[in-house]
Amino acid sequence: MVTPEQHERPEPAEDTRGRGGLPGVLKGLATTARTALRPTHTHEYPDVAPDLPPRSRGVIALLEENCTSCMLCARECPDWCIYIDSHKETIPATTEGGRERQRNVLDRFAIDFSLCMYCGICIEVCPFDALHWSPQFEYAEVDILDLLHEKERLGEWMATVPPPPALDEKAAEPAEVAAASRPARGARGPAGGPGGAGSSRPPRTVRPRVVRGEGDGT
Amino acid sequence: MRHTDRVTSDAPAEPRALDVALGAGGLATADMVLNIGPQHPATHGVLRLKVVLDGERILSAEPVVGYMHRGAEKLFEVRDYRQITVLANRHDWLSAFSSELGVVLGVEQMLGMEVPERAVWLRTLLAEMNRVLSHLMFLGSYPLELGAITPIFYAFREREELQAVMEEASGGRMHYMFNRVGGLKEDVPAGWLGRVAQALAAVRRRLPDLESMLVGNEILLARTRGIGVLDAATVLDYGVSGPIARASGVDLDLRRDDPYLAYGELFAPGGPGRVVTRPEGDCLARLEVLLEQAHVSLDLAGACLDRLHSLPAGPVNQRLPKVLKVPEGELYTATENPLGLNGYYLVSRGEKTPWRLKLRSASFGNVQVLSEVLPGCVVADMVAVLGSMFFVVGDVDK
Numbered sequence: 001m002v003t004p005e006q007h008e009r010p011e012p013a014e015d016t017r018g019r020g021g022l023p024g025v026l027k028g029l030a031t032t033a034r035t036a037l038r039p040t041h042t043h044e045y046p047d048v049a050p051d052l053p054p055r056s057r058g059v060i061a062l063l064e065e066n067c068t069s070c071m072l073c074a075r076e077c078p079d080w081c082i083y084i085d086s087h088k089e090t091i092p093a094t095t096e097g098g099r100e101r102q103r104n105v106l107d108r109f110a111i112d113f114s115l116c117m118y119c120g121i122c123i124e125v126c127p128f129d130a131l132h133w134s135p136q137f138e139y140a141e142v143d144i145l146d147l148l149h150e151k152e153r154l155g156e157w158m159a160t161v162p163p164p165p166a167l168d169e170k171a172a173e174p175a176e177v178a179a180a181s182r183p184a185r186g187a188r189g190p191a192g193g194p195g196g197a198g199s200s201r202p203p204r205t206v207r208p209r210v211v212r213g214e215g216d217g218t
Numbered sequence: 219m220r221h222t223d224r225v226t227s228d229a230p231a232e233p234r235a236l237d238v239a240l241g242a243g244g245l246a247t248a249d250m251v252l253n254i255g256p257q258h259p260a261t262h263g264v265l266r267l268k269v270v271l272d273g274e275r276i277l278s279a280e281p282v283v284g285y286m287h288r289g290a291e292k293l294f295e296v297r298d299y300r301q302i303t304v305l306a307n308r309h310d311w312l313s314a315f316s317s318e319l320g321v322v323l324g325v326e327q328m329l330g331m332e333v334p335e336r337a338v339w340l341r342t343l344l345a346e347m348n349r350v351l352s353h354l355m356f357l358g359s360y361p362l363e364l365g366a367i368t369p370i371f372y373a374f375r376e377r378e379e380l381q382a383v384m385e386e387a388s389g390g391r392m393h394y395m396f397n398r399v400g401g402l403k404e405d406v407p408a409g410w411l412g413r414v415a416q417a418l419a420a421v422r423r424r425l426p427d428l429e430s431m432l433v434g435n436e437i438l439l440a441r442t443r444g445i446g447v448l449d450a451a452t453v454l455d456y457g458v459s460g461p462i463a464r465a466s467g468v469d470l471d472l473r474r475d476d477p478y479l480a481y482g483e484l485f486a487p488g489g490p491g492r493v494v495t496r497p498e499g500d501c502l503a504r505l506e507v508l509l510e511q512a513h514v515s516l517d518l519a520g521a522c523l524d525r526l527h528s529l530p531a532g533p534v535n536q537r538l539p540k541v542l543k544v545p546e547g548e549l550y551t552a553t554e555n556p557l558g559l560n561g562y563y564l565v566s567r568g569e570k571t572p573w574r575l576k577l578r579s580a581s582f583g584n585v586q587v588l589s590e591v592l593p594g595c596v597v598a599d600m601v602a603v604l605g606s607m608f609f610v611v612g613d614v615d616k
Contacts, residue, residue: 022436022437023434023436024433024434024435024436024437024438024439025435025436025437027430027431027434027435028368028430028431028435030430031372031427031430031431032368035372035427041375052385053382053385053386053389053407054407055385055386055387055388055389055407056385056389057389057390076300076301078297078301078304078305117304117308117393118390118393118395119301119303119304119393119395120389120395121300121301121304124403133389165386165407165408166407166408167404167405167406167407167408168405168406168407168408168409168410168411169408169531170336170405170526170529170530170531170532171405171406171531171533171534172405172531172532172533172534
């Protein structure tokens with residue numbers, strides 16, 4: 001069971017003990033001395049903000065307009081730390097003889113960050129991109145009960161949400177991009193102006209959304 | 219048990235009763251029972267040891283576990299497989315990626331799902347970086363327990379380097395939550411592979427700094443050589459695994475012996491993978507195995523990077539159904555975690571949650587052998603032995 005190779009062991013310690021010299025200890029001290037002469041590699045945190053990557057899971061931000069109170073996040077949460085209250089509102093018909101519609105109105109959306117395990121499942125399952133990770137982490141509280149944050153506070157964190165990083169060049173097209181580039185839905189490219197951003201792609205007419213499924217074998 | 223005796227020259231082979239006579243009748247005294255923990259700085263966690271002492275010498279030691287029991291296995295039963303990943307990376311918080319891996323590998327195998335090649339190599343890369351992270355932690359904390367405070371600063375500097383790239387890919391510094399059934403959560407950011415190469419090179423370049431404090435340090439050698447000798451037979455009796463078993467000459471490494479991920483190729487003859495063993499079985503051997511394994515893992519990670527550069531473009535995950543149900547059956551999946559064998563015995567009854575998911579954690583075996591190793595040691599060596607068993611209490615108590 002014992003492999004014959006890799007059997008080397010440093011010189012026995014008993015020999016050096018008698019001589020009084022401690023070459024091993026001195027070697028370590030030399031490293032310490034060398035390191036002491038080098039500039040520090042630490043950052044003084046409150047003065048220097050840490051450089052966090054965009055994917056960093058700091059806090060969950062809520063884009064309230066996108067939330068349909070479908071409860072998917074609350075149900076998929078491994079420890080049920082999301083609280084959602086909503087009620088239905090009836091919107092009268094806009095045209096003569098039209099049908100009146102029902103709409104979910106979000107009354108309460110709260111995340112208890114004292115329970116949250118920062119797994120990101122809620123963000124992953126949200127079908128309407130209402131939840132986003134933000135690298136913001138400075139929300140420590142003295143009382144654990146103060147870590148329950150309502151939708152107003154969650155909404156404030158939306159400003160700190162960074163754009164997702166570009167993917168590796170060998171990566172397959174992300175499902176969201178693949179789905180978004182297929183059916184043209186209204187005006188694309190909010191900042192590009194009319195027809196300015198995507199000049200290579202002619203504007204397409206609205207068509208029924210294709211069920212995604214093909215084209216993922218890239 | 220064998221031990222080198224440095225306090226007194228007469229090592230008592232069997233426990234002797236300590237009778238102190240007081241007056242005419244005499245008062246028989248019992249051996250002293252000392253509780254180490256559950257709150258004790260040397261147990262890095264809430265491990266409790268009940269140690270019976272005869273003077274300075276330990277007669278018997280009983281690890282009392284369970285202070286951190288969170289019922290992980292029971293929680294698994296009411297979680298779907300994505301939620302289980304959340305819990306699975308928490309029992310051993312130093313090897314979160316490797317622990318996630320066991321769950322998803324088992325589910326994938328039961329589903330008969332094939333993982334894209336790019337995901338396989340990325341997973342291998344991340345698992346090896348996770349191994350370096352875990353080993354660095356113990357390479358820093360073990361000397362700390364022996365009284366050397368400096369090495370942990372060097373270990374943490376290298377850990378930070380690796381954690382930065384792990385965080386950039388997964389978003390987490392400890393609980394990566396990057397594995398999904400069928401691959402990874404998402405692909406890595408642009409330029410990430412280059413930054414990993416830089417991080418690996420930086421760690422490789424500066425690892426000699428850490429080594430200079432450990433290898434050949436006379437104080438460390440005096441505290442660890444010949445202390446807490448664990449023989450191969452006891453290793454097998456107690457189910458000890460990982461670097462501790464290999465330091466006792468048990469040549470077992472699942473990466474080579476039961477290859478998963480891309481390890482079959484990496485551990486093939488001529489590959490960068492090799493299994494580090496030591497025959498001595500003492501505290502020093504365990505530390506040496508850990509140090510050398512960190513080097514091997516850096517080599518493996520480098521090989522994964524090379525391979526990722528030459529792989530064709532492709533996805534890193536499979537499209538999953540909304541509700542993922544694992545077909546009826548049972549399967550034991552074991553992986554070589556940084557601390558040893560980590561296994562999940564998954565019994566599914568065709569539901570979206572497992573019917574039972576038994577967790578075999580590495581640290582549990584490594585801690586229970588303390589009752590064999592500690593007797594015969596003196597109290598001063600107890601911390602040296604305890605720290606050299608490289609365990610995470612969360613992994614013991616589950």
